[in-house]
Amino acid sequence: MNLLKITCFAILIILTGCQMAVEKHSERKIEDTPVTDIKAIPFAEFMLKVNYGNGKHNTFKAKYHKQEGEVAEIDDQLNDVNREGEEALHEMKMILSELSITKSDADRTVIRHVLEAFNLDDGYDQFQLQVKWPDGSLRVCTGKE
Numbered sequence: 001m002n003l004l005k006i007t008c009f010a011i012l013i014i015l016t017g018c019q020m021a022v023e024k025h026s027e028r029k030i031e032d033t034p035v036t037d038i039k040a041i042p043f044a045e046f047m048l049k050v051n052y053g054n055g056k057h058n059t060f061k062a063k064y065h066k067q068e069g070e071v072a073e074i075d076d077q078l079n080d081v082n083r084e085g086e087e088a089l090h091e092m093k094m095i096l097s098e099l100s101i102t103k104s105d106a107d108r109t110v111i112r113h114v115l116e117a118f119n120l121d122d123g124y125d126q127f128q129l130q131v132k133w134p135d136g137s138l139r140v141c142t143g144k145e
Helices: 002-031 085-098 107-117
Strands: 045-051 059-066 070-076 081-084 126-132 138-143
Touching: 059 085, 070 085, 081 085, 085 107, 107 126, 107 138
Parallel strands: none
Antiparallel strands: 045 059, 045 126, 059 070, 070 081, 126 138
């Protein structure tokens, strides 16, 4: 009987370890997805600034642009996070490749989609967005709550 309990316990430990290894591998796979494997970005430039009250510590800024190469920066003073270089580029490409806005969308629709994409609260004080498409079309969207 003890041998059966020990065997069952050992099998349980092995299965738990295998499940944890699978979970870690899948998490690592998402984090390690090369930037080149992400869908193409439909924008040539994307500049976002959202203020939640007065002061620098209440601001979220995100920038992305293609010129000679791709450059991105995220300055999230809400969460005290500043990303530059490959880290910012990877995050921006992940977000922007899934962002669904068009040149003809209403401002309210654009603002809602952008806030959702960046996981930002809709209780902002000021919203500023400038998007440029590869064909040179420019969209400026501003809002105040």
